[in-house]
Amino acid sequence: MTNVGRIAVVAAGLAVAACQAGAAEKTVGYKSWSSSEIPRAEGVLRVMAIVAHPDDADFRMGCLAVKLSRMGVRVRFVSVCNGNMGHQTMMPPELAARRKREAEEAGRKYGIERYDVLDNADCSLMPDYERRVQLVKLIREFQPDFIVTHRTCDYHADHRAVGQLVQDAGYLLGVPHWVPDAPVQRKRPVILFATDSFTQPRTLRPDVMVDAEPFLEQWCEGVNCHVSQIYEWLPWDSGYQSELAAAKASKEGRNAYIIRHWAARKARDAKRFAENWKAKYPDTPVPGHIEVFEVSEYGRKPSADDLARFAGLVK
Ligand SMILES: [Zn+2]
Numbered sequence: 001m002t003n004v005g006r007i008a009v010v011a012a013g014l015a016v017a018a019c020q021a022g023a024a025e026k027t028v029g030y031k032s033w034s035s036s037e038i039p040r041a042e043g044v045l046r047v048m049a050i051v052a053h054p055d056d057a058d059f060r061m062g063c064l065a066v067k068l069s070r071m072g073v074r075v076r077f078v079s080v081c082n083g084n085m086g087h088q089t090m091m092p093p094e095l096a097a098r099r100k101r102e103a104e105e106a107g108r109k110y111g112i113e114r115y116d117v118l119d120n121a122d123c124s125l126m127p128d129y130e131r132r133v134q135l136v137k138l139i140r141e142f143q144p145d146f147i148v149t150h151r152t153c154d155y156h157a158d159h160r161a162v163g164q165l166v167q168d169a170g171y172l173l174g175v176p177h178w179v180p181d182a183p184v185q186r187k188r189p190v191i192l193f194a195t196d197s198f199t200q201p202r203t204l205r206p207d208v209m210v211d212a213e214p215f216l217e218q219w220c221e222g223v224n225c226h227v228s229q230i231y232e233w234l235p236w237d238s239g240y241q242s243e244l245a246a247a248k249a250s251k252e253g254r255n256a257y258i259i260r261h262w263a264a265r266k267a268r269d270a271k272r273f274a275e276n277w278k279a280k281y282p283d284t285p286v287p288g289h290i291e292v293f294e295v296s297e298y299g300r301k302p303s304a305d306d307l308a309r310f311a312g313l314v315k
Contacts, residue, residue, distance in 0.1 A: 029230040031033050045073040045309055048144035050166050051194070052125065052158035053086065054079040054103040054117045055226045059262060060194035061148055062110060062219045063212035064291050067312045076142060077107060080135070080162050085122035088227060088236045091292035092121070095228065095259065102226050108123050109222035123157065127164035136169050137182040144189045146310050148293065151193045151293045153200060166191060190306060191299030194270055196294050206273050206292035209280065212266050213287045220255045230262060263289055 021178040037231055047068055049057035057065070065075050084092035100117045107115030118134070124129065137146065138194035150163040172178055173185040212219070223230060233249070235241045240261070247257030266289035270277075274286045293310075295302060308314045 003302060025163055045146075046142060046144040047073055047075045047146045047148070047310065048139065048189075049076070049079065049148045049194075050078045050080065050139075050143055051148075051150060052079065052081050052156065052162045053122065053222075054081075054083040054099045054115075055106075055229050056150070056159070057148070057194075058106055058110075058219075058223055058226065059265065061291055061293075062216035062222060062266055063109045063266070063289070064210045064312065065112050066210055066215040066218045067210070069113075071315060073312070075110075075112040077103070077112060078143075079103060079117045080165070081116075081120050081122045081130070081158050082117055083122060087233045090228065090232075098228055099226075100186065102228060106222040106225040108226060109158075109218065111218075125158045125161040127161045127168065131161075131165055132168055132172070133179055135165050136172055136179050139169055139173055139189070140179075140182040140185050143185050143187075145187075145306075146192050147189045147299065148194050149191065149199070149296075151196055151204065151294075153198045155198070163193070163315055167296060167298040170296070188300040190302040191296035191311070192293040192310070193296055195265060197265070197268070204292065205294050206269075206276050207272060207295045208293040208307050210291045210293075210311050211284075211287040212263070212289040212291050216263060216289060216299060217255065219263075220258045223258050224254060230258065234261075259289075266290055 045068070047065075049061055049065070051057045051060070056079065065077070069075050078233070082096040083103075084096040086099065087095045090098070096117075096119070096306060103115045103117050114139075147166055149166040150159040152160050152163040152167070154160050154163065170191050174182045174188055192208065193204065195206075198204075231244055235244060243257060246253050248254065268288055269292050270288055271292045273290065273292055277284075277286045277290065295307075302310070307315070
């Protein structure tokens with residue numbers, strides 16, 4: 001096909017799609033796409049975690065997700081990889097299907113509206129064009145106010161790739177002629193980094209701190225759904241399989257095990273950011289477990305009120 005032929009086909013496709021969308025204007029071509037923006041119902045907050053694996057959001061913002069869901073906020077988790085490498089014996093296709101089921105069940109325990117697991121293989125993710133388009137379409141479809149993701153300084157290549165992809169998407173979401181079959185997002189989301197312990201080039205700077213303690217019990221119920229991870233793969237990978245018998249014996253034993261191992265980063269953050277907490281909330285004692293987030297410069301610049309809404313401090 002010649003270039004002229006291709007342009008004609010593209011223009012015809014756009015015109016048909018514009019009619020299907022019920023656009024009042026007759027303009028054929030790119031201009032008509034301004035009418036396809038999704039009308040946003042203001043007032044209902046939308047929060048989206050876009051992370052690498054089907055447990056990353058759970059460990060990093062599970063308590064905030066419980067809190068916000070209880071308040072009526074629309075919360076979605078997206079795992080960009082399918083988790084198919086996270087096991088010592090189970091084969092990848094079987095594991096991917098199992099982890100999708102585990103993630104969806106965990107999502108129901110937290111009360112979030114969806115837990116999506118995309119079908120990209122673990123340990124192979126690249127911040128490439130195809131993945132960029134995939135994520136931009138997904139984000140535009142939901143039109144979130146806030147996106148939580150990884151920083152790009154992280155031990156895991158999949159985490160770094162997702163952090164890169166989300167930050168790349170931050171600007172592209174609002175470019176109407178780029179991926180024109182997905183309506184643009186006019187109000188760009190605030191992008192926040194979930195916690196990590198890396199110090200190069202610098203330690204995470206907590207712009208938002210959330211008391212996780214009131215939500216830990218419900219959070220444990222969700223984390224407990226990731227059986228392939230917390231009872232099989234991660235104990236094998238980290239060498240503490242001997243604790244599992246006690247963990248499985250009772251709900252109390254199970255929750256104690258989950259909090260000891262999987263809430264450890266929340267306890268660690270409460271200690272390392274204690275001075276930040278005291279400065280921000282001088283009248284509230286530092287909780288034993290907190291979840292922290294840093295604002296990325298590549299999303300919308302949030303106001304203090306935006307951050308209070310994200311933290312579930314105001315409706
Ligand atoms: Zn991960």
